[in-house]
Amino acid sequence: MTITQLERTRRAAAVSEEDIRRALGAVLDPELDEPITDLGFVRSVAVSAGPEGTQAVVHLRLPTSFCSPNFAYLMASDSKDVISALEGVEKVLVELDDHHDSDLINAGLAADAGYRGTFRHEAEDSLEELRQTFRRKAHTAAMERCLTDLLRKDPGLSETDLGTVRLQDLPAARNTEALLRRRAALGLPGGGGAIVFVNHEGRPYPPGDVPMALRRARATRISIDGNAHFCRGLLRTRYEGSGDEQVHRPEGAEAADHHNLLPFTVKEIHS
Template sequence: MARTQDVRAALDRVTDPELDESVVELGFITGITVEQHGDVLVNFRLPTYWCAANFSYLMASDMRDAVVALPWVTAARVVLDEHMFVEAINDGIAENKDFQEAFPTEAQMDLSAIRLNFGLKSFERRQEVLLRHLRGQGFTPDTILALDISGLSRLTLDPEGIMARTRYLERRGLVGGLPRAFVARDGGLISPDMLAVYLRNIRRVGLNAEFNGALCRGLLAARYNTSSPLPAEPELIDFIKQATASQ
């Protein structure tokens, strides 16, 4: 049980690049099986048969890497259910191939460009959440934009603010301009008198992700006629839900 929770916690940090939400939260994970000797099997599903193969592949390889990184894990297998490219994806992940090797005739570019592009969107989305939170707490644009990373880390925040800061700092390294805490996606400075306009501009990134998240959740529920993930282990879900609710 403790090991299953370990795996779940590791998977919880894997996100759908498009939605910037945890694959566990989204209900994509349908099963976690831990063998005595430390082999782990993760089963997952997606909202449609057509979900883009590159995104599916990204998530599957991120899941495998996250699980393998656990110290007690001897081997990790990640298996996707019912998808247009189910064999190519499952075999490719099992054999540790990169995307181009898994799709030798179809793939024309590797996934790193897509990973970066969506990493930057995630950066903007998380930054907007944190900036709006700080503004709401009464920090002025001048104060906020003068912060460096350590200054941001030292700010006393409520739990919501701490969560927003943690999530933002996970993506901060994708962009230059360090050690400044807040810069635009090109690493450029944001001037205090333009902060409101800047926030207005990046807002649509988060809105887009939210909208897609709602769509994907609806499609997943319609496809599998259920909204609760991990049907095999209801006691675990309940535990996690309880834990999330009490946070």
């Protein structure tokens, strides 16, 4: 065996199933804002040695056959991207199982056709626009979690007071770190003097608007958490044993630190 062949074999052996699953932990369900690994959406991972490195085959599953094709494509495409970025990976095949658009999505992924190249005339909006919408929702929920934590710890704090809270006033905690990641994804300032409770453009709310804005933020967070709980249950019903793959977190807590690789670059064909 030549030195080049030995090196290729070493690189292929260096990428394990665990490495693949760890990379997939950076892929989020855009609506639920949780890693697909925690949700149980990764059905199987297989790795083998190819002539130039590791070959990986990943199968994904969703709670229903009619989950949004946009979301399904986004998760499958992001999965292929994060695995392809691993050093030593030669070839990646990601397939979505048991979805009404599985054939279309799988063919588009295999051909690297991009979102619009896959769905063509059905792709009404840019996938990046969709991703940005859910980044904003995730940021809103993250703000609400941090501010609600403050209200619980300080009964003397009023909702109106929350409009003047700055990042430096938040404790060094998991929810704070998650908020900072989401601000970075939106291009919002992350310095200690920055106001926490802001709109999507980074502007603070007038004092009189803070209580109502907080209620809207809480509704967004509850919706995200409720949908996640519902989808987990649907998946367990659809696939026996899938609950063993799910990772649960306490109510009101952020998901684990899986967001540091975001945002991904979206591949699209515009012609």
